[in-house]
Amino acid sequence: MTFTPTDYLPYDFANRRHIGPSPAEMDEMFATLGVGSLDELIDQTVPASIRQEEPLDFGKPKSERELLWAMRQIAQKNTIFTTMIGQGYYGTVTPPAIQRNILENPAWYTAYTPYQPEISQGRLEALLNYQTMISDLTGLEIANASLLDEATAAAEAVTMAERVAKSKSKAVFVDANCHPQNIAVIRTRCAPLDIEVIVGEPEALDPGAVFAAVFQYPGTYGHVRDFTDQIEALHEAKALGIVIADPLALTLLKEPGAMGADIAVGSTQRFGVPMGYGGPHAAYMACRDAYKRAMPGRLVGVSIDSRGNKAYRLSLQTREQHIRREKATSNVCTAQALLAVMASFYGVFHGPEGLKAIAQRIHRKTERLVMGLEAGGYTVEPELFFDTVTVEVGALQGVIMEAGRRERINFRRVGTTKIGIAVDETIRPAVLEGVWRAFGLDYRAEDFAAGYTRLPVQYHRTSEFMTHPTFHHNRAETEMMRYMRRLADRDLALDRAMIPLGSCTMKLNAAAEMMPVTWPDFSNIHPFAPADQVRGYTEMIEDLSAKLCTITGYDAMSMQPNSGAQGEYAGLLTIMAYHRAKGDEHRHVCLIPVSAHGTNPASAQMCGMDVVVVKSAENGDIDVEDFRAKAEAAGDNLAAAMITYPSTHGVFEETVREVCEITHAHGGQVYIDGANLNAMVGLARPGDVGGDVSHLNLHKTFCIPHGGGGPGMGPIGVKAHLAPHLPGHPETGGEEGPVSAAPYGSPGILVIPWAYIALMGGEGLTQATKVAILNANYIARRLEGSFEVLYRGRNGRVAHECIIDTRPYAESAGVTVDDIAKRLIDNGFHAPTMSWPVAGTLMIEPTESETKAELDRFCDAMLAIREEIRAIEEGRIDRDNNPLKNAPHTVEDLIGDWDRPYSREEGCYPAGAFRVDKYWPPVNRVDNVWGDRHLVCTCPPLEAYQEAAE
Numbered sequence: 001m002t003f004t005p006t007d008y009l010p011y012d013f014a015n016r017r018h019i020g021p022s023p024a025e026m027d028e029m030f031a032t033l034g035v036g037s038l039d040e041l042i043d044q045t046v047p048a049s050i051r052q053e054e055p056l057d058f059g060k061p062k063s064e065r066e067l068l069w070a071m072r073q074i075a076q077k078n079t080i081f082t083t084m085i086g087q088g089y090y091g092t093v094t095p096p097a098i099q100r101n102i103l104e105n106p107a108w109y110t111a112y113t114p115y116q117p118e119i120s121q122g123r124l125e126a127l128l129n130y131q132t133m134i135s136d137l138t139g140l141e142i143a144n145a146s147l148l149d150e151a152t153a154a155a156e157a158v159t160m161a162e163r164v165a166k167s168k169s170k171a172v173f174v175d176a177n178c179h180p181q182n183i184a185v186i187r188t189r190c191a192p193l194d195i196e197v198i199v200g201e202p203e204a205l206d207p208g209a210v211f212a213a214v215f216q217y218p219g220t221y222g223h224v225r226d227f228t229d230q231i232e233a234l235h236e237a238k239a240l241g242i243v244i245a246d247p248l249a250l251t252l253l254k255e256p257g258a259m260g261a262d263i264a265v266g267s268t269q270r271f272g273v274p275m276g277y278g279g280p281h282a283a284y285m286a287c288r289d290a291y292k293r294a295m296p297g298r299l300v301g302v303s304i305d306s307r308g309n310k311a312y313r314l315s316l317q318t319r320e321q322h323i324r325r326e327k328a329t330s331n332v333c334t335a336q337a338l339l340a341v342m343a344s345f346y347g348v349f350h351g352p353e354g355l356k357a358i359a360q361r362i363h364r365k366t367e368r369l370v371m372g373l374e375a376g377g378y379t380v381e382p383e384l385f386f387d388t389v390t391v392e393v394g395a396l397q398g399v400i401m402e403a404g405r406r407e408r409i410n411f412r413r414v415g416t417t418k419i420g421i422a423v424d425e426t427i428r429p430a431v432l433e434g435v436w437r438a439f440g441l442d443y444r445a446e447d448f449a450a451g452y453t454r455l456p457v458q459y460h461r462t463s464e465f466m467t468h469p470t471f472h473h474n475r476a477e478t479e480m481m482r483y484m485r486r487l488a489d490r491d492l493a494l495d496r497a498m499i500p501l502g503s504c505t506m507k508l509n510a511a512a513e514m515m516p517v518t519w520p521d522f523s524n525i526h527p528f529a530p531a532d533q534v535r536g537y538t539e540m541i542e543d544l545s546a547k548l549c550t551i552t553g554y555d556a557m558s559m560q561p562n563s564g565a566q567g568e569y570a571g572l573l574t575i576m577a578y579h580r581a582k583g584d585e586h587r588h589v590c591l592i593p594v595s596a597h598g599t600n601p602a603s604a605q606m607c608g609m610d611v612v613v614v615k616s617a618e619n620g621d622i623d624v625e626d627f628r629a630k631a632e633a634a635g636d637n638l639a640a641a642m643i644t645y646p647s648t649h650g651v652f653e654e655t656v657r658e659v660c661e662i663t664h665a666h667g668g669q670v671y672i673d674g675a676n677l678n679a680m681v682g683l684a685r686p687g688d689v690g691g692d693v694s695h696l697n698l699h700k701t702f703c704i705p706h707g708g709g710g711p712g713m714g715p716i717g718v719k720a721h722l723a724p725h726l727p728g729h730p731e732t733g734g735e736e737g738p739v740s741a742a743p744y745g746s747p748g749i750l751v752i753p754w755a756y757i758a759l760m761g762g763e764g765l766t767q768a769t770k771v772a773i774l775n776a777n778y779i780a781r782r783l784e785g786s787f788e789v790l791y792r793g794r795n796g797r798v799a800h801e802c803i804i805d806t807r808p809y810a811e812s813a814g815v816t817v818d819d820i821a822k823r824l825i826d827n828g829f830h831a832p833t834m835s836w837p838v839a840g841t842l843m844i845e846p847t848e849s850e851t852k853a854e855l856d857r858f859c860d861a862m863l864a865i866r867e868e869i870r871a872i873e874e875g876r877i878d879r880d881n882n883p884l885k886n887a888p889h890t891v892e893d894l895i896g897d898w899d900r901p902y903s904r905e906e907g908c909y910p911a912g913a914f915r916v917d918k919y920w921p922p923v924n925r926v927d928n929v930w931g932d933r934h935l936v937c938t939c940p941p942l943e944a945y946q947e948a949a950e
């Protein structure tokens with residue numbers, strides 16, 4: 001027998017998992033591009049002046065088995081205690097069917113934000129369910145499809161109220177009973193906008209002195225108060241009432257809408273979403289109908305398709321940052337879609353009766369707990385409570401906290417003489433006995449029976465909620481499973497096809513990287529758990545921070561921001577704090593190129609900066625002369641320049657160092673938007689190129705899945721001089737205020753980038769970058785001649801993405817960028833990024849994950865579309881009745897009458913479409929304008945279904 005060594009490497013080695021093209025495919029691609037090797041292409045593409053000197057070295061890459069073993073070692077350094085800390089985070093039971101079919105299901109977690117509604121009907125329905133549930137629970141007309149966390153949602157509510165309130169005051173009142181992190185984030189967000197924050201007990205509110213007041217319901221120490229009188233007084237003073245409400249409590253308690261509240265916000269974490277040491281979870285916002293146009297975040301609405309059938313889509317998008325830029329209602333882009341979907345299914349699973357039963361059980365247990373404590377002689381506050389109480393313990397605080405630890409229970413330390421206790425749905429009767437023991441009391445759970453004396457009738461909710469049929473499915477798991485499957489099948493996610501979304505980096509989220517997310521020793525940890533119980537998390541976060549510093553060339557990282565846009569905000573605040581510390585309060589100008597992502601100007605505006613827009617040169621680069629002139633004009637007032645590298649035009653600009661030098665020469669700081677880091681890892685470092693601070697989108701470059709519009713993580717890296725000014729947190733300290741509710745943002749998903757880096761090693765990460773550049777250049781080469789590639793760098797190469805121009809076809813054939821995007825659906829693809837950074841263009845980013853076969857399928861589809869355009873140009877087919885204008889085609893087009901000048905087959909099965917595994921969009925083209933004119937943002941009433949059935 002002869003033994004022949006082969007150069008084939010099994011799946012688990014040499015990073016074949018993440019690198020799409022096989023070695024043989026790469027050779028073919030080199031031939032197409034006329035290069036001899038990958039390194040030759042990279043040398044042609046990435047300017048030598050920015051290349052990093054040292055290769056990345058993180059030791060030997062781990063195999064999947066090694067990775068999971070290493071993760072287990074880290075996970076075991078976390079200790080799971082029973083959590084009774086409360087303060088906005090609670091134990092919850094994720095129904096296993098939701099964990100498996102949604103949280104662990106790539107059909108849900110690899111989807112993109114539903115900007116293309118025809119391929120997103122499943123998640124849009126789930127999000128509409130979420131909005132309906134929130135709107136019902138809060139008693140307010142309109143709810144959005146999630147915000148980042150409760151604290152930022154509260155801050156968004158404050159700035160929203162400032163915009164819409166008729167009061168001329170520049171002060172907001174914040175109830176001292178709000179969770180400390182909510183008060184702290186509101187303070188952070190108000191400071192740059194010169195909004196005064198007055199914190200006090202609700203009785204101290206002077207309605208005439210403020211434009212709004214924020215109350216927490218129930219309060220952080222457990223108080224249940226009715227704010228109806230305060231809100232009425234606020235309205236008389238032309239001010240607004242904002243209530244931060246626990247949605248589970250709202251199943252039993254009078255809802256904010258019934259108190260007259262204008263805006264309600266809160267966290268849906270306890271609706272089946274694990275704590276994850278702080279996140280990710282979905283925050284909600286609901287408001288009165290009158291204020292809907294001022295609302296931040298995404299809003300799902302109901303519209304119709306070209307056949308007049310019901311179809312969902314995002315509404316009122318003109319409020320959003322990508323259109324409104326510095327005038328936007330907020331900078332929120334990535335939110336928490338996947339977690340909102342989980343919470344909505346928790347609601348679908350339990351229905352209103354189930355949710356109420358859970359809340360009642362929690363309340364009864366709390367009542368029994370209190371009966372025991374009171375029988376034992378303790379003074380328990382408040383008189384009326386839902387699930388949280390505060391016990392006066394005097395000098396015994398330390399002793400009882402310690403005794404709690406022996407029972408493996410975490411309480412909340414309140415002041416120096418009190419202990420806070422919160423009950424959740426995971427608390428069993430045996431835990432109550434443990435609590436009593438910790439307080440030196442010896443009772444059995446059966447010793448006390450709840451009497452419902454602590455929530456008098458006037459506090460009870462009297463209105464119905466979640467009456468819609470979607471919350472009254474047959475609750476057999478069979479039905480639930482099929483409902484989740486049906487919705488998933490309506491969507492096109494990465495588990496079906498390439499999603500070539502420029503700037504969004506839709507790369508593989510490998511299964512091995514995802515697995516630890518749902519391990520209990522990562523998921524069941526409260527963000528304010530004692531340090532000695534989170535050693536695993538601490539080790540992982542420190543290690544990841546160090547590696548990200550090495551990758552980016554920065555000296556320190558903050559893991560707090562929960563999205564790229566939050567990173568921008570945090571980074572710009574850091575810059576402003578630095579200027580302030582140097583006595584440079586006057587620096588307020590931020591230079592931003594016209595091609596910047598909409599979040600850039602929106603974030604700068606939130607920091608109180610004045611945005612000055614810099615032109616692009618003909619070739620798409622920053623117009624350096626314009627930049628210099630504007631920097632000079634700003635002079636001593638220059639605070640920062642925000643640039644993106646490689647540029648949003650998909651080019652490694654040669655002038656980046658010059659732009660940074662000009663900024664520094666005027667005393668400004670350079671913010672480099674790191675969303676395009678996938679083109680740099682291992683090749684160049686933003687910190688070396690001249691950046692002082694960057695955010696990294698871990699949900700782009702580092703494999704956290706997009707989740708259909710979140711979660712995300714946008715940590716920022718900074719140079720040493722900025723490190724002292726990074727966000728702090730009331731629980732962990734620091735000079736500056738926090739930008740997120742939890743000290744490390746959403747640590748529950750940080751295991752994913754950690755795992756990705758461990759699996760790739762330095763060399764693998766660099767290889768990924770190179771192949772991302774190879775794949776983009778391959779597409780640019782295959783499309784050129786048919787489509788114009790708008791911007792190129794040196795040697796005619798593009799970076800990791802390329803922009804193609806479709807504007808000529810509007811003129812020649814009446815075909816818009818939208819028509820091409822919808823026609824790609826017929827081919828089985830998600831459209832590239834549309835009309836950004838240049839209107840009428842498509843920005844294509846294949847990432848390293850896609851194989852040559854998939855790239856070819858996409859290019860074939862694009863070339864076939866070009867031929868269809870040519871047929872219109874040459875008059876061979878009607879300008880208004882053709883496959884592009886009628887796209888996407890559905891099963892409805894296959895059956896029934898057909899009177900079109902092309903065949904059904906041409907319509908439904910264009911090039912690239914799979915014969916057997918064809919993706920069928922569930923609706924024809926969605927009419928966005930109709931939907932905005934007839935705005936409906938909750939599930940349509942039952943009658944609508946009956947009409948449809950008739």
Ligand SMILES: *Cc1c(COP(=O)(O)O)cnc(C)c1O
Pocket residue numbers: 332333334503504563564565566597599600644648673675676697712714
């Ligand atoms: C995605 C992106 C952002 C915003 O990131 P989010 O996480 O969605 O807030 C900012 N800048 C650029 C260039 C991006 O591509």
